[in-house]
Amino acid sequence: MRTKTQLLKVENAGIRFGGLKAVSGVNLELLQGELVGLIGPNGAGKTTFFNLLTGVYVPTEGTISLAGEKLNGNKPYKITKKGISRTFQNIRLFGELSVLDNVKVAYHSLAKHSIFSSIFRLPSHFSGEREMEERAIEFLKIFKLDNVQHEMAKNLPYGQQRRLEIARALAANPKLLLLDEPAAGMNPQETDELMNLIALIREKFSLTILLIEHDMNLVMGVCERIYVLDHGQLIADGTPEEIRNNPKVIEAYLGEEVS
């Protein structure tokens, strides 16, 4: 069995933009190796919550800690180094870079060669670059993207772009992977492939995953637990079965019953 140590702990976290409370009082806990869903109607604050976790926004209240270490106020790149990596709702690849280079960028923080050694082409530059390239190619093979490695990222078909974004996020070597609507715009077959991919990477990299998704088949199919966010507040959490029958959740999605 998996070790059930706590990985992410969010206590009472929230952010306000002026008078608007976008997210408030969120308590959330992820155990090592869990696959948890975060759902909610449009504008519920799901992506804002991801932005809080990754440091794009600094929470105005509460604390966020990863494996016991407090993350509040760290810059996004530092949080990535500490082990949270993400994908974006609207794909944000480095379009003019090749597929291979997209992955290499994620390896950057592991690079051992300095700017100085690169400028003067010292031996450490060559060994560092070669190591990066080999690792990146190996990595692309797992995602079946090695046959398009020299293609520019912007020229890939949509499904492959989504896959590349997940690959890039994983290359940053995270403990916790945040997926923001990975199945958006995919057809049922692509969604199935994505579900398999998520299951595969979770086993292979012993990851903890938190995913935002509107596709209920996917969420109910793969997630062990689900949190529901509405108007910036958590209104429910539990197993997919519990969530399906929770009156508050049904109300948030469909409105109050008339009768």
Next chain:
Amino acid sequence: MKKLNNAKGFWGSVVLAVVFAVVVQFLINGGTLNPFYVNALFSIGINIILAASLHLIIGITGQFSIGHSGFLAVGAYVSAIITMKLGLPFPVAILAAGAAAAVAGLVIGVPTLRLRGDYLAIATLGFAEIMRIVFLNIDYVGGASGMTVSHLITWPWLIACVAITIIIIVNFTNSTHGRACISIRENEIAADAMGINTTYYKVMAFVIGAFFAGVAGALHAHNFYIIQPTNFGFLKSFDILIFVVLGGLGSMSGAVLAAILLTIISTFLANYPEVRMVIYSLVLIAMMLFRPQGLMGTKEITSFFKLGKSAQGGSQDANKNTVA
């Protein structure tokens, strides 16, 4: 294997550059090139350095800076002070000019590189104007009437500076550090989320760019006999910007090629002062109409020579396969 090819290409270009330098030196000594052409050659070299340094900031890192003449001015004045007032040798002046401009780049880069797009452009433009006004009001460097500088520039110094600038900037670009800069240009939020310290790399690109602009300033000052604050107005910044845009944003060889072509055009148009700016502007308009991506697009000149062995090669390879 790849390393070997890279090394071969590198040493090949070095040999070519040395042969070119020696041949031109003989032409100058033999008097085949009259002073007019030699002067044009020096202008071309200085403009290549300026174009390459701004290419790193705008083309690679995507930070729209239009205050490059500010760094040019710092380099020019610092080097002039060192040779004319302190009487130190020319190489010291070149290095000091680069260092001073790099410090200016650091001081101005740290606060302004938090800004994006238009805001950064205006802030850097403001910096260049401030530098101009500062030199205008310091009597030690001659104020508005400027400073006379002796003509110390020689062909070997010029070609060495050009070669070193290009080698360092290309080496920086073709490394994980250069990729970090390109990722900032492509998508800053994603670069941040991938663990790239975006502020650090923006400032780093800015400082390296400023250093070489300072070097160009030193060469400029010791080429034109006199430096005045009016030489470093915002029109000078735009001249440099035009090299980079016209060459193709993101292409080093494009920037260099544009610097060469436009310097040649404006040198020969100097004989027709009344229509000079009209023709120059028409060239730019025609260029933007018929080739808005610039002379080279985002390609490098080396991609044309790599046709045979590009099967294993980098991003140039992908360029060829695409229609866009």
